[in-house]
Amino acid sequence: MKTFAAVLFILILSVGSSFAEGAAAGLSDLRNASFDISGGELEVVPYEPLNLSTVSGKVLEKGSRNPLSNTKIHVRDDKSRKIVQAPMTDELGFFSIELVPGSYTLIIAASGYDKWEKTIKVPDPARQDLVIRVVPQTLNPYHVIVRKKKDKPEVSTQSLSITEAASVPGSGRDVLKSITSLPGVNSVSVFNGYGKGITIRGSSQEDSLFLVGDHTIPAFYHFGGFESIIEPELIESMDYNAGGFSAEYGNAMGGVVGLNIRKPRSDRFGGYVNIGFLSSSFMVEGPLSDKDSVSFGMKRGFIDQYIKMAEKVDEETNKDNDVNFVKYPTYYDASLTLNHRISDGNEIRLTGIGADDSFKFTDPERSVSERYSDTLNHESRFATFIGEWDYREGAFRSVLSPMVTSSNLTWDQGERAYHKQDVDSFALNEKAEYRLNDNHKFKGGLRMDYVKVGLDSDSMVLEKEGEISYDHTDLELKINKDFSFFYPTFYMMDQITLGSFTVTPGVHYFKDTYNHHDLIDPRLSVRYNLTKETTLKTAWGIYSQMPQYDEFLEPWGTKGLEPERSVHAVAGVEHYFTDSLYLDVQAYRKTFTNLVVRESADNPTAYSNSGKGKSYGAEIMLRQNMTDRFFGWVSYSYAVAKRTDGNGKPERYFDMDTPHNLVGVLNYKPNRNWSFGVRYQYVSGTPYTDLLNVNTRYDVDNDTYVPLYTGTVNTDRLKSHQQVDFRIDRYWLFDDYVLSTYLDFRNVFQSKYVTSKAYNEDYTASEDVVSVDSEIPLIFVGMKIDF
């Protein structure tokens, strides 16, 4: 009845002079009008115009400008002190309210944000759309994409969000370095990436896979270790798999570290500018259309500027032996990501990563010989493009990922000491999975790698695992030839859940077409959900890996070498105390066979597969995943890694055997302006071979002393080490951007971190080589604007 009356009322009013204002009131506000049609005769009650006004706008997070969707806005009538409306924002943070004239207070009390309120007058002719910026209680300068937890059958996986990875004290902006704080990982680092690489459960870096998406890239660091090429803002998260990994990954005996590339933001344009200790960088990203988004970033290193400044200081000391830079060390990198959404569950992405490093200098103090000049020239550059077509249809998912890389490297130290290589790589990786039902999923993949290498080199043999520091300077390995390699790969996995058991058998196949070997690796993992919170897990598998290029490519090495093989056995338990706090305990044993070893020092290009070894250990980790204010973990790893270098040879420790490694990481944000992090590590020293005062042979024509050591290697051990790293982040929140500064102080107490031994030229004196941060306060500071 009321509706009918209302319609009639509108019709009547429509002929009146107040039509416009009345219509604007809308149906919903007609409750404010009164009329009476009783008695059969329409009686119009005198109308008082409502003068409804629209108040609209959007609600954003201050600083990041992220829209607050589905957020309630309370409208309080200042006269009655009552909440008269409480509309919600839409997906993009927009809202619209219609109010009669008066004074109102808008109030937003969203979870995770400071309470916001503002008094407005209605109508206010000056005001158009409101832009409400609510202040977050904590800040995260990274654009985080929330995704479902990966359903992977791995038993030794740890994942780090980019916020966690970039906040681990001592890591600076090197996300890869944060991996070294996880259990089972050790890295003897002189400075940033310099050192002996990342060792995972006793396996050296060259035995592990380091992936960007589904592919590897030619380099992760500028100048082999100076600064990370990958900017944290390019990454969404990292997965670290210490061993016993599934059949998805092959040609690796160690572990797998995967960097997952982030999609560019599609809601608006944004980016950052970073000015740091080693370099400065920027990135812009945003939507190109409803379906396309793009990001582009660049970085430029400062090392050349530091050297120029240092040269000015050195000039005053008036020395005659200065290094003369023909080309100052410079490095750049760039990244590009394009994302195209074809439809829901159907996306294409292209990621490009490139880097350029170069320097050339003359060092008059450098020993000069027929082979080596006093000038060193280094150039390296690469460009990698990784495509990814992610297609989901019902229970089926396919990820097709092509990759193209072009790289070249020049190292030139003389007429007969140079190495120039041009490498073009092409890969096509297809991963597919089909969910037959909730308890059964089938996965498979196919991969083709084609590598074309042009080599022009006159070099020496490279030092191998466990070999003492020497250089066959009298042995010249010349090569000027093009090679091509083709590696087909496929894998299959069947993930079956039976009650509390999840069983995942799989097999990985890799064909080494150059050495003519097939690598067939069966693997199995089993998870048993003891309770909702507790899972028992175990994995077993064979892991094969083709030898390194310099070991099988003639004249450097021996063609036909068999793949190195390892058997992993892992068992463990994980228990979740809360959704984000859990305990992970694992024990493992790895046996190695077919390890490539140099047959004899007299013929350093002859290799065989006669090496074998083992590693075993246990790891325990208590981890609190990232919350708004806090993340951290405590982990302890016990590990033993031993090997023999051929039949009848004595057993010895691997170079990176590290019995004890205790790490604690804590990051806490007391409020939105500050974030504090501290990292503690105690780690055993690594083994070494003491060459002090050993017999030597002076190679007169090459002006080099060669230690003549024939005993067991790695019988001594460097000092254990403990250090504390500290990090502070300070944020300033502005309407449209966040300014942040960070101070990352490595090895706060400058404890001596012995990374190796150094000797004088004839091995009659030695000293500990310590990390750079043991001798000088290494404080990385930077300023970043995220907009």
Next chain:
Amino acid sequence: MNTNRSAFAAALVFFLFGLVSCGESDLPEDYVSVSPKILAVKISDPEVLPGDTVTMRLLVSGKDMDQNSDMAVVWTVGTVESGVYVQTEAPYNTDYPLEIPSGILDVLGASSVDVPVTASVTIGGKVLSALKRFRICLEPIGKNPEITGVQADFMAEGEHQTVNLSQGDTLSLDNSYKAAAFTAMTTDLPEGANQVLIYSWYMTPSSNSLGELFVYDDKTNIEALLGQGAMAAEFRPSVMFSLFGEDAEEKYQKGRYHVYMIVRDNAATSSDSTEDRLGTDFFYFTLDLL
């Protein structure tokens, strides 16, 4: 492709931090012979004709090393596989002569052959050895560089003095001299006999005190002694030693020091080892700081 670039890049980093006076090594400089050390093997000549007789001489440094010592040097010439193989002992203080078989190249069927020579001595239970090559060929051109002497320059109270030293001489200086410069003098050989000469200076710590000499690389003092534009370092024809410790800022380093000068002949360009220049000469004297 994995390439071992990190060593070079690491060198760059240490250089960078070295410039700001951090991370410097406490190891003795390479030019300091802390303990007995082989510095050179001289073979006359580096290129010889079949049938020639070559002489070989070893130079071992050390603060207690007597260059007139008759300790045994084991000379191993050639390899069993090459058809030339001789192993014998000879006293350190004499040249070891070796006659090259006249038909060696015919036997080997080659126009030239590089012959490896290993010299070994045992000092204090430690075996020191050195590997050097010489070339047997039909058209020998390369010659050993010839050090004819060393010129010593030193200055006290503005008075510049020069002394020419011969092999085995002893130069005595007192603490009125802040530094002393030494310049190797070489003979100009026929064209092609030498190409690029590489100089290396070495010295021992004091044999009768705890004194140490340091290479003094201050340009102002170098030019004051050796003239405008002169350069001196342990890798140049001239070197200047501070007699007052590092940077001439410490106490007078009284003591007896042995100083060695090695000259090697390198090829101007060399595409493989057959083009190497193998010439070597050495010189030694004693510096007595009274």
